Amino acid sequence: MKYLLSITICFLLADCSLVKAQNHAPKELPRIAYAEMLKEHDTLVSYIKQISPVIYYNKEVRGIDFSHYARQLKKKITPKTTMGEYLQILKKTLNAAQDGHTSQVNSTLLDVVKEYWIPAKLVAFGSASTANMYDYVRYLKEAYYAKPELNLIYTSGEYYNMLAFSYKGTDYPAGMKLLSCNGKNIHGFVKTLTELVSPLRWDRERNRVYDENFYWPAEIYKNGVLKLIFADKNNVSHQLNIGKQDTVTYLDNKNNDYGYLSQTDTVITHYFEKTGIFYAKIPAMREELGDTIKRRLVAAFQQHKVKSMVIDIRGNGGGSDNTYSKFLSKIVQDTLKKKVVVARNFSPYIQAQYHINRDSVLKSNTYTFNPGVPTLRSQEMYYIKQDFNFVVPDSVTLPFDGKIYVLQDKFIYSSASNLSSLANNSEQLVSIGETPDLLSGLQASTLMMMLPYSKFIFRVEPQIDLTDIKKVDDIFQNHVEYPVQYSMENLYLRTTTKAHIYGKDFLQRHDPMFAKVLELEKIE
Template sequence: MKKLKKDLRCLLFPVHRAILCDTTTGKSTMKSWKKQGAGIFIALAAMCSVWGNNSPEQIARQAFEEFRQGSLESISPLCSVEVRKVLSAQVFQQLHAIFQSLQEVPEIREIPAKRFSPIQLASIRFRFKQDSAQLVLAIDSAGKVCNLNMLHDIELPRLDKSRMLEDFDWMTARLRNTFPLAEANRELFGLDVWKKLAEYRARITGEESPVEFAALLQEALLACKGNHLWLSNVPYTHRHIPAVQKLFTLTAEELNITHTTLVMEMLCNPAFSARPVRLKYHAGKYYSEFKHIQGTAELPYGSELIGIDGRMPDELLPALQDKLNRFDFKRRIFYGNAFNGLGDNFYVFLDRPPREFKFRTPAGREISLKTDDSIRLAPPPHPPFSSAAAVLYLPQEKLLYLRIPAMDMNTIDFYKNEIRKAGNGKEIAAVVLDVRFNPGGSDLVWRGILSQLLEQPLTFKNTSAILDTSEIREYFKRRREVHAKFYPELPESSSIPGQRAGQPLPLLGDGSFLVDDETTEITPAKDSLKLDRPIYVLVQDIYSSTGGLLAAANRSDRLISVGMPNPVSLGAGPDPLHLALPNSKLIFSVEVSADISGCKTAGDTFHGNVEVPVELSAIDFFEYWNSDTGTDRSGWLRHKDPFMRKVFELMKKQNIQQRL
């Protein structure tokens, strides 16, 4: 029984929709996930068994019997090729052992989610002497199990209409007191945040299940286009960190309910079902991201999408704007989703799964892909967007190169050691910090890396604004207490509130704001390489704390940003505020600070620009996107990477200027 309890705990985990990997080695390993407290994510997508027109409960019961009495071999014919790759013997044996040991018949029931999804949920709830859990199955409209997940066995609050409205109104009131960019979003996107929230409030009927209500709240928040504005699982993921507990002041009940509800919502959200065709947006058009193979036909990467079920993308996008967050400034339209691995595959949000995609190849041929037949993707073995942490010295160019795929606190020592090994005793003409596709993490990572490189302190200024409300003052008081208790050796990241109170800021609307003019100084470490050389920051599709590095680069003459304008808003700022709704107990987050450094217009608050743009034609972009970097990247960096080509051009100009 002790072994079974250990197995059961291994199957209880927080949700992760991006590919989890060790950023030092690039390998996805269960050991590294457990070490970081993330647990095991079991996403058995598209598990298929045609069970006729049975109810979700009947399908779940048959699945339970397969896991209890069957074998990996007997269940494999019921699964898709994708699931067979995921459903390992170890995972099957864990479920098999757990279900065989049960002394009581599990409770099997449907979890209603019909109001927002054709995918239904069913739960297999079971108990040991001290432990309990539920295996949640997602079942599509064809009666196939398309996903499953092991979760806490908890009852989600079932609310009537009055309590749902109370939660929604409480959330809206808190946003009015904490969200600083409502007016900027009106100017930037033509979006009235408060009108948008009222539209979603009007959809509440009181008949929604907890999962359906969470889905409605999530869509309402995402439609407001705020930074970190969504139902959030972050406090659950980091619940064992004392500083996080002190900062967010959330209860275990709120953490567990939010985590369980969000996993269920994602399990049955059709947007997270199979994406048979992969699209990539470039300069106003959609293209095939990789080479696609269907039967004997091959669709080249970089083929232009000209129709989905006979309709052009421009016809489909207007109805999907609430669900997208990647923004094309030139064309004034949202075109993709930067989170949860959805990318530019906007079609996942359509009411019906597409049946046919029509493309025009670079050679001018028209090729159609039909989703009722299997489609195989052929990405490069080592694509530019999925490389591991690395520090390289390129001797011919005298360049120190750092690949930083995430601002992961666990990699601080790695960079410190590798910088020393690669750079000591070498002639270094320039440094490259490659943060392309970096989703963020902690500012301490990039600040620590810079401290290992610099000869002189690096200073840059940020101006931040927050609404002058009691909620904000209480939050920053708590932040100062957390900083003093857990991180006394680090400089205070923000002195808000206090420098300038009651400031009118027409850029942000009619509210009263607290404004902080902050000067940040990064001092060289004792064992720094002590470089007085240009530091180039390579940027493409970044978020969160990585935006802080871009802001520093754009505000300092010591750093130079090189790359592509960012499609989601960035800027320097503190940790998002997290609040729990009073009735549903669901936790949402909001970025309370607006980075107004150098801002003259609402568009400036987006902070996505780079100093030196890398501009590529569609052909050149997809050649780059589908290039093979190799295992050590050095040859690719020197000869094929268009971002590095731009750096080499800048280094050459610098050398000429120095000679003059």
């Protein structure tokens, strides 16, 4: 399973740690010739087409044609194209793949690559050649993104502003519904942003894409201004014409973020005496955090009668699948396993990367061209079929036969999504909350490449998960057994309260997902 599992030493969402543009003195960018730009863009597109199975899923299921966008973007390269404009074309081309694991690398990942990947010879370039990419990352942060931060939230199919704010002497109340952007219905407008925002989340129930930060790309500010129209709770219209270099003044205090948690956050655990619930909040799938929960879980069993467990993965952007295995192995009754089926393109690049050919696939007990599940039609792929044990009970387990509840919101990804998926296949694990609305499932180590002339570095996801699918739409792999969505009122409270939102009191009094746990425990 070496190549089936996600790599664990980096941020897995391209923009989880995105810091928006700051004013710094511009640094002159390296330059390449027009002919080199054209050749490099062809190289980038070829790599994506050969490596990414996601683009073929996007075309067949979601109607997103990567090749169309790539052709249109190449036409924008002319003899007068500046290096800055060219970098934005490269970024947009990667965005058109609409995959959270296919992107330019950011400075955080570059640091990881230099410290770990290059010494381990996991990439085909050296440390010295990464210098240009640091310059490109700084440039794109400043040139690609506008400054406004509006704290929008998408819930129940609509956008709302989370906090009241003031702009140029006008006050705007909290909880306004966003109706339009630049004169176009907001949902229709966001649908046009395939090149500018990636990955756009997909609300499958309403068959629409969305992104709460859709207003970040500077390009959509026409003549430097973005025109938004809201309606408040009394259906009174409010127009906001905001400049791309401007900021708003919040009238409410924001005390908590709603989104991906920091990789530096740590574990929170509680034992609830009246209900016998052991609660563990894990902000990222870092293995040392799994060890911490295991120690605290064992201590709780030594002192209390634990009837059920809650694993809170809200805001968890992923990491290592070994993390949750460390503590679940102490309490699961049966092995948490899957009959895994994953797909990769059968392209020349992939064949060379994974040392396979048609004969080796045909002779293999693990690889096949006939997976026995629905497959995409537009690209030849090969498939890896393997029984995989995610969590195996320890030889000595704790005395526990209760339910294990997994609380999730839309800000989970990678190995956190894998845990949610395991709950979908286990009687003992129960998932509660929201789906991430992003392509999920078992992913592989991303493949990282450098373009030859500019030294621009990017990564591409080589794998999609076909496990347990009944139709190709199911490749999206979003699961939750008991859907619970935050109301705007609850989100406002979570954002503005000074109380500890993962503290015992708030969980019991104000958390709708924890309330669902209590409801299910009472029923049972």
